[in-house]
Amino acid sequence: MKVRNKSGGALAIVAMASVVALSVSGCTRDGAGQGNGSGASPGITDTSITLGITTPLSGPTAGPGTCTVAGVAAYFGAVNAAGGVKFGDGKTRSVNIKSYDDAYDPQKSLSNFQQMVSDNIFAVTAGLGTPTNRAFRDAAISQKVPQVLVMTGDPLFSDRKQSPWQLGFVPIYQNEGAAFGKLLAGSKDQHKVAILSQNDDYGKGYVSGFKEAIKGNSSISIVGEQTYEATDTSVDAQLTQLASSGADVFFNAMSITPLVIAALQKGQQIGWKPSWFLPSNTSSPTAILQPGGATAYPGIYSVSFAKAPQSPVFAKDPDVVKFLSELKQYGNYPDMPAFPHCMWSYMVGATLEQAFKNMTEPTRDNFMESLRDIKGLKAPLMLEGTSVDTTVDGQPAVSTVVVQKYNGQGYATAENFG
Amino acid sequence: MSSVTSLRSNRTLRIVLIAVVAILLLVAPLVLPVFANQTLVRIGVYAVAVLGLNIVMGYTGQVNLGQIFFVGLGAYVTAYGVNHGWNIVVVFAAACVIAGIVGLLVALAAARLGGLAIAMVTIALPIVGVPLAKRLDEFTGGSQGISARFSDAPDWSRLYSDQWQFYIVLLVTAAAFLLARNLVRGKYGRAFGVVRENEAVAASMGVSPYRTKVLAFTVASIFGGASGFLYLAAVQYTSPETLSFGHSISLVAAMVIGGAGSIAGSLIGGAYYVFVPQLTNAIDPSFTTASQGAILLAVLFLLPEGLVSLPRVVRRLTRRRSKRPAPGNSPQTAPARSPVTEAAPEGLQKTERGKIGHEG
Numbered sequence: 001m002k003v004r005n006k007s008g009g010a011l012a013i014v015a016m017a018s019v020v021a022l023s024v025s026g027c028t029r030d031g032a033g034q035g036n037g038s039g040a041s042p043g044i045t046d047t048s049i050t051l052g053i054t055t056p057l058s059g060p061t062a063g064p065g066t067c068t069v070a071g072v073a074a075y076f077g078a079v080n081a082a083g084g085v086k087f088g089d090g091k092t093r094s095v096n097i098k099s100y101d102d103a104y105d106p107q108k109s110l111s112n113f114q115q116m117v118s119d120n121i122f123a124v125t126a127g128l129g130t131p132t133n134r135a136f137r138d139a140a141i142s143q144k145v146p147q148v149l150v151m152t153g154d155p156l157f158s159d160r161k162q163s164p165w166q167l168g169f170v171p172i173y174q175n176e177g178a179a180f181g182k183l184l185a186g187s188k189d190q191h192k193v194a195i196l197s198q199n200d201d202y203g204k205g206y207v208s209g210f211k212e213a214i215k216g217n218s219s220i221s222i223v224g225e226q227t228y229e230a231t232d233t234s235v236d237a238q239l240t241q242l243a244s245s246g247a248d249v250f251f252n253a254m255s256i257t258p259l260v261i262a263a264l265q266k267g268q269q270i271g272w273k274p275s276w277f278l279p280s281n282t283s284s285p286t287a288i289l290q291p292g293g294a295t296a297y298p299g300i301y302s303v304s305f306a307k308a309p310q311s312p313v314f315a316k317d318p319d320v321v322k323f324l325s326e327l328k329q330y331g332n333y334p335d336m337p338a339f340p341h342c343m344w345s346y347m348v349g350a351t352l353e354q355a356f357k358n359m360t361e362p363t364r365d366n367f368m369e370s371l372r373d374i375k376g377l378k379a380p381l382m383l384e385g386t387s388v389d390t391t392v393d394g395q396p397a398v399s400t401v402v403v404q405k406y407n408g409q410g411y412a413t414a415e416n417f418g
Numbered sequence: 419m420s421s422v423t424s425l426r427s428n429r430t431l432r433i434v435l436i437a438v439v440a441i442l443l444l445v446a447p448l449v450l451p452v453f454a455n456q457t458l459v460r461i462g463v464y465a466v467a468v469l470g471l472n473i474v475m476g477y478t479g480q481v482n483l484g485q486i487f488f489v490g491l492g493a494y495v496t497a498y499g500v501n502h503g504w505n506i507v508v509v510f511a512a513a514c515v516i517a518g519i520v521g522l523l524v525a526l527a528a529a530r531l532g533g534l535a536i537a538m539v540t541i542a543l544p545i546v547g548v549p550l551a552k553r554l555d556e557f558t559g560g561s562q563g564i565s566a567r568f569s570d571a572p573d574w575s576r577l578y579s580d581q582w583q584f585y586i587v588l589l590v591t592a593a594a595f596l597l598a599r600n601l602v603r604g605k606y607g608r609a610f611g612v613v614r615e616n617e618a619v620a621a622s623m624g625v626s627p628y629r630t631k632v633l634a635f636t637v638a639s640i641f642g643g644a645s646g647f648l649y650l651a652a653v654q655y656t657s658p659e660t661l662s663f664g665h666s667i668s669l670v671a672a673m674v675i676g677g678a679g680s681i682a683g684s685l686i687g688g689a690y691y692v693f694v695p696q697l698t699n700a701i702d703p704s705f706t707t708a709s710q711g712a713i714l715l716a717v718l719f720l721l722p723e724g725l726v727s728l729p730r731v732v733r734r735l736t737r738r739r740s741k742r743p744a745p746g747n748s749p750q751t752a753p754a755r756s757p758v759t760e761a762a763p764e765g766l767q768k769t770e771r772g773k774i775g776h777e778g
Contacts, residue, residue, distance in 0.1 A: 058707040059664070066704070100699050101706040106563065106660060108695055110653050111460060115696065118453035131563050131657035138565055138654055142579075154562060200552050200561040230561075231549045332704075 040362040043122030049085075049356070050096045052121035054112035054136075055128045055151075057101035064281075067341035068126045068151055069099045070331035074323070075349025077330020085353055088360040088370070095356075102127075106135035113139055123148060123367065125352065126169070126345045130154045141165050146364055148371055149348045149397055151341060153205065158396045165364075167371065168396035169348055173205025173279075174212070175399050176303045177253070180277045181213025183301070183403045184220060184249065187417040192223045194247035194274065196238055196263075198255055199227040206253035206279060223247050228259075235259055236266055243272035250274040254282055264292025275299040275417075280340065280401070285410050286310065287338065300406035301414060305386040305398055306343035310336060311410030319380045343381045350379035351388050351397060383413065443592075447584040455580040456652075457692060462587035463648040465688025466594045468673045469681070470641025475670070476679035477602055478634035479614030480529075480536050484543030485669050488517045488639045490661025492646020494551065494558055497656055500566035509568075510590075513647040514640050521639020522632065529631035536631075544663040551658040563657025566650055586651050594644055599681050601637065610634055675717050677724030686725045 043050045053072065056065035076095040079085055084094040098121065100112035109127070113136035116124060123146035127133055130152040137157070140147040141164060149169040150157060157168035184191060195210075197203030207225075214220045224245035226238040235254075242250070250267075254260050260282045267273065275298050282288060283302035294300045307314045314320045323346055327333045337343065354377055358370035374397075377388040386400045404411035447455045471485045492513040499509035528539040551558045558564060571582030601607060609630045612620045617627040650656060672691040677683025694713055698706040721727055 057703050069703075099703045101695070101703045103695075103706070104659060105662075105665070106655060106657055107460070107649070107653050110655070111456070111692070111696065112699070114453055114456045115699075118451065130561070131659045134563055134565070134657065135653060135655045138567060142570075156562075200555075202561065229549050230552065231545075 041122060041364040041367075042120040044093070044362045046091050046093070047084075048094050048096055049122050050098060050120065051352070052098045052100065052112075052116040052119070052124050053126050054100040054102045054109045054116070054124065054132065055126070056104040056132070057099065059103040061104045061128065064151075064339040064341040065101075065104075065128050066333070067337060067339045068128045068345045069097070070327060070333035070337075071342045071345030071347075072126050072349045072352075073097050073099075074326040074329075074331030074333070075346050075353075078326045079349075079353060081330075085356045087356050087362075088358050089362060091362075093356075095352075102129075102132050104129055104132060106131045109133070110135045110139065112136075113145075117143060117145065121145070123364065125149050126151065126348045128152070128341060133157065137163065137166060144364060146368055146371070148368075149351055151344060153202070155205075155394065158394055160393045165368065167390060169351075169398060170344060170396060171280075171303075171305070171399050171401050172396055173202060173253075174209030175395075176279060176401055177206040177209030177211075177251075178213040179209075179303050179401045179403050180251070180301060181210040183414065183417050185214050185217045187219070189219065189418070191220045191249050192245070192247040193220060193249045193251055194224040194226075194242040194245050195222060195251045195253070196226050196228065196235065196242060197251075197253040199229055202255055203227065203253045207251070210251055228254075230256060232259070235263055239263060239266050239272070240270060243267070243270050248274050249277070251277045253279060255279065257282060257288060260288050261292040264289070264294055264297075268293060268296050273297050275301065277301045280304055283406075283411075284338070285406065289406055294406060295408050299418070301403055301417075302406070302411065303401040303403050304340070304411065305383055305401050306340055306347070307381045307383060308340075308410055309343070313410060313412060323381055346381060347379040347388070347398070351377060351390075354388075385413075443588055447581040452578070452580050455584050457696070459580070459583050459587045459652045460692045461685075461688045462591040463645055463652050463688070464669070464672065464691040465685045466591055466641055466648060467645035467669055468676060468687035468691065469594060469598050469684035470638040470645065471669055471673050472676075472678065472680070472684045472687075473598060473602065473610070473641070474634045474638035476673060476677075476683075477607065477614065478610040478631060480631055480634065481534070482540045482635070482638060483537055483663075483666050483670065484524075484540035485638065485642050486661050486663070486666040487543035487547045488521060488642025489646045489649060489665075490544075490547060490551065490656065490658075491520060492517045492643035493649045493656040493660055494564070494646070495643070496647045496650040497559075497564045497566040498557055500568045500650070501564070506568055510644075510647050514643045517643025517646065518636055518640040521642070522636045525632040525635035525639075529628055529635065541663070544661050544666050547661045548658045548663075551661065558658070561658055563655055563659075565655045567654050569651040569654065583651055587648050590644055590648055594641060595681060595685070598641070598684075602681065606630075606633065671714060675714065675724055677726030680724065680726045683724050683726035690725070 053069050055068045056062055057069070076097060080094045084092045086092045098119065100115065102109035102112050109132035113124065124140065125148055128151040133147065133150045133152050134154070137147065144165060146165050148167045151170055152168055153170060153173045154168065155172045157163050157166045158172065195207055197207045224242045224247060226242055228235045228238055252263065254263070260278065273296060278300060280303050289300060307317060307320055309320045309324055323343070327337065327342065333342065351374060354374050355367060355371040358373065359366050372390050374388055374390045379388055383402050385402050386398065388397050389399065390397050392399070403414050405414040446458070467485055467489050471482060474480050474482045495513045495516050496509050499512055524539065524543065528536045531539065552561045569579065569583045569586055571577045571579045575582060602610065609620070609625045612623065612625055613627045613630045620627050620630065649660070668691060672687035673684065675690045676685070676687025694710055695706065698709040701709050717725065721731060
């Protein structure tokens, strides 16, 4: 009896549920922002535009992540205080920034993106991280939401065919490796190069850019090549191996701060003192080179496109002074920026403003068009010889970098190797 | 007598309740806003992962800090299968089976070790998993991760993608919860309970602690794999960050917050895992970790048995308050937890376990 009762109940439930489901499925939902008749995209009104940033604000990458918000907030804070941006359609709008913490977790960045869509964000910008940006790239494309000037060296974001609604901001890894390769190829002397790289797309990108740039140059030979895993705690074995090759140039494509410091110290211990190349994100004078005792080496080279506020050379630079005061006042970032991402995202602000000025319609389509049409923009804080150029397919907004040499305190632009 | 009738009315009440919930769940995606659907989908994903964790940790008492590894493994298997054009049912089966086999192999070795050693082995899983996922880039796409889209709504369904995803997740999650419920209610559930309380007693009763632990661990891994499949249905992308060790700890926290050793608690745990970051983001995106910590502490201090015990605690408090004006009542009735009036599934669970404990 009981059994029959139960199954009967279950059947009734299923039947009833399907009846209700069928009757309700007739309902249509109002298009979530896609189909509004007035022509303006979500997130933009006659007086304001809202941008969203999803970036790590907690966890191990919180430092650079916080900077990506602070720079944009500082730039537009000052612009809003001065009245706002005059758009190409003649209306003056203030720019609002909404930030979301993804803790470098792809699942959370997707969730933040979905939240942004429901919060009516016009465009997503400046967020840091390759996996976190990749996680919602497909969703951004299918919902036609711009995901632009993001902080990732992944070339996918600058490929127009595959990423019609995306654009990377910072140089891709290959750009950096190639810049150093070019400098070295310009040297008249013979050079023996030892390469150590992280065994992933990061390290491979640097190495392939470097090799491309020195191709066919007979005065440069690669005498040793080693890799390490991003989780390794020591690269002593690789260094000893490379030191025995007698190289005078050490190309070290390493992204882990403590490993770089340890490597700088180990080289001195075993008496191998080549010139070094370090990637832009692991070449901080205060955080890496000083504790590593980098002055023992004949030269430490890195690349950059931003003026470093810490460097005495730029202490009185008007861009730097203005940037630091705005960062304090509007960016909620009172200290000297410890990561270049603060400067980069400030430039993102300037690039966005330029795109806004050229926008003739308040739509995302028009925004993408106008963003893809910026050439030769010298954003504040940019180094001599670099500029924003969004018109080249396959390249991020900034693809030019300047090789710099460490001078014991900060960096100065290096014209020649040696 | 009265307890028998109340049991029977409880049963009809429960059937009605289940019916209402089922109908609500089926209708919800059609009427809710997009973002609500997407949030519910993610809750389903993590509820299944927490459910698996609950079986091995909550019910069997073996510390498992590697659950996220199986979620990631399931996600990678799914991505690989989808990108190679496998049938989606095959993909789902593969995600569960491969995660289950790996879980079984690990458990065969780990369950021989006692207590904390199992925890150590499980810690190793995500720690090994992240570099492995980066290294095996033909399968995993390396550190840039891998996309796989299979959960966009097909045209014939005339649904939006978020609704379609909701139904996929609902189907798998409901099946997982039903299976888990039957498992922990049956003889295996009793075996889990007795192994958790006292392994010597279990052995004396003819329950092999080793086999039981291996079983619980394997089942947890299968649920992890299923959760990974759902992860890919919801996120459509996975990368080595998916299986980072920190998420494993968050899963354990979600399980404890929801309620260890409780099926309903797993669902609450999944909801906690998804909602709290959204909530703390809304409070202030710069202080998410601090506010998450505060919420965690608050829940654990106020409800040490997890959020699932909230109705019980509320009932106890209100009962005590209503007793206060009449001091003549016998004192021992107030704090006693009567199994009949408790939330039914948890109540049964508790009494069964209690019995075993007494026999031992």
